[in-house]
Amino acid sequence: MQDYFPSKLAQGAQFCNRIKEKTELQKNIDKGRHTVIIAPRRYGKSSLVLKAAAESAMPLASIDLFLAHDDSAVTKRILAGISQAVSQIMPIEQKILNKLQTVFNNFRVSLNAGGFSIEASIATTGFDPVDQIFTALTSLDTLANQKKKKIILFIDEFQDIKEASSSKAIQGAIRHVAQETSNIVFIFSGSNRRLLTELFDNKSKPLYMLCDTFHLERMSSKSYLPHIQKLAKKRWNEKLSDIVFNKMVSLTELHPYYVNLLCHELWKLKHAPKFEEVFACWQECYNTHEERLIAELEKLTAKQQDILKTLAVYPAIEPTGQGFVSASKTPASTINQTIRALINKDMVYKVKRTDDALPSLIQNQLRVLDPLLAYALKKYS
Numbered sequence: 001m002q003d004y005f006p007s008k009l010a011q012g013a014q015f016c017n018r019i020k021e022k023t024e025l026q027k028n029i030d031k032g033r034h035t036v037i038i039a040p041r042r043y044g045k046s047s048l049v050l051k052a053a054a055e056s057a058m059p060l061a062s063i064d065l066f067l068a069h070d071d072s073a074v075t076k077r078i079l080a081g082i083s084q085a086v087s088q089i090m091p092i093e094q095k096i097l098n099k100l101q102t103v104f105n106n107f108r109v110s111l112n113a114g115g116f117s118i119e120a121s122i123a124t125t126g127f128d129p130v131d132q133i134f135t136a137l138t139s140l141d142t143l144a145n146q147k148k149k150k151i152i153l154f155i156d157e158f159q160d161i162k163e164a165s166s167s168k169a170i171q172g173a174i175r176h177v178a179q180e181t182s183n184i185v186f187i188f189s190g191s192n193r194r195l196l197t198e199l200f201d202n203k204s205k206p207l208y209m210l211c212d213t214f215h216l217e218r219m220s221s222k223s224y225l226p227h228i229q230k231l232a233k234k235r236w237n238e239k240l241s242d243i244v245f246n247k248m249v250s251l252t253e254l255h256p257y258y259v260n261l262l263c264h265e266l267w268k269l270k271h272a273p274k275f276e277e278v279f280a281c282w283q284e285c286y287n288t289h290e291e292r293l294i295a296e297l298e299k300l301t302a303k304q305q306d307i308l309k310t311l312a313v314y315p316a317i318e319p320t321g322q323g324f325v326s327a328s329k330t331p332a333s334t335i336n337q338t339i340r341a342l343i344n345k346d347m348v349y350k351v352k353r354t355d356d357a358l359p360s361l362i363q364n365q366l367r368v369l370d371p372l373l374a375y376a377l378k379k380y381s
């Protein structure tokens, strides 16, 4: 049976809509404009970049800096990404290694069972991580220019670079190359919105104003409807009723990861789901994820937990009003401060877009970001 609703990247037919975002990103790629994509965890950043790149037919190399917390890990991953980029630009055979060696003359180039790789030559003294990254990126630019190819370099979980001791200098090296190249398009992304914004929007940081910023939001029910109905037809040879679809939308609040999680559960049924079965499957999702959600709650202070609980029951535009103050048993000044902290942690978000199928969603309302957590907080509070 096909996995129509993956928990990992959505690819091919698994990928729903995002037409506007994809077009915008493709335009940027075509124009060679570097882009940073910011969104909370699991909103579909990586899926979007890979889909846009696949459709643009431009070679893509991706570098994931997840937990790359020191210079050597950052350097290793960037060099691996550059090796991947080189293999995308040209077919690598033993006989062209010498030619590549002249471009990457400060590195050792090799081809083995694991593929093509470039590594710092041990003989080169004083070749520190920043020099390595700068030289390798410049060499990639030269090669792409020689081959008349443009390449997309996708650097994911970019905020993790912050922990490396030469972080600022590495960002400076990337900036230097990014400013001059017309052969490499950089796309940065990451799941820590606060850190990422700091790296790109802070005047004292090297990457300041280098990129166009895309804030990725949730998808609309209108975008999901044809995608889900098509897959319902495939599975049960019938469409879902409006009441079932609307219930799915109201439970998942259109959070892409949770839409897939719930659909994955529903699509296990032998018949098209009935209204009550949507609840049952959502509860099943909760049962599987309970431990993770509790662990996330436990990372918060007692006050943050209280406010989150109150927001789950009473999503609010003005959380310092009398009703919210008495429900949360917290003074207004503490509420504001706590909500700011919860927004920074991506536990709470402000509604930017309303949706016809989700009347409970009101513009500028503050809500618990994770719909499964909101469900549990409401149910068990």
Ligand SMILES: Nc1ncnc2c1ncn2[C@@H]1O[C@H](COP(=O)(O)OP(=O)(O)OP(=O)(O)O)[C@@H](O)[C@H]1O
Pocket (backbone or CB within 6 Å): 005, 006, 007, 008, 009, 010, 014, 015, 016, 017, 018, 039, 040, 041, 042, 043, 044, 045, 046, 047, 048, 190, 191, 256, 257, 258, 260
């Ligand atoms: N356009 C889409 N159509 C269908 N499902 C999607 C789409 N975008 C994302 N998803 C689903 O949402 C979830 C998160 O996707 P993805 O890994 O691309 O997000 P992310 O923002 O990169 O996550 P992370 O912050 O963990 O890196 C996955 O289950 C994925 O299948």
Ligand SMILES: [Mg+2]
Pocket (backbone or CB within 6 Å): 045, 046, 047, 156
């Ligand atoms: Mg991702």
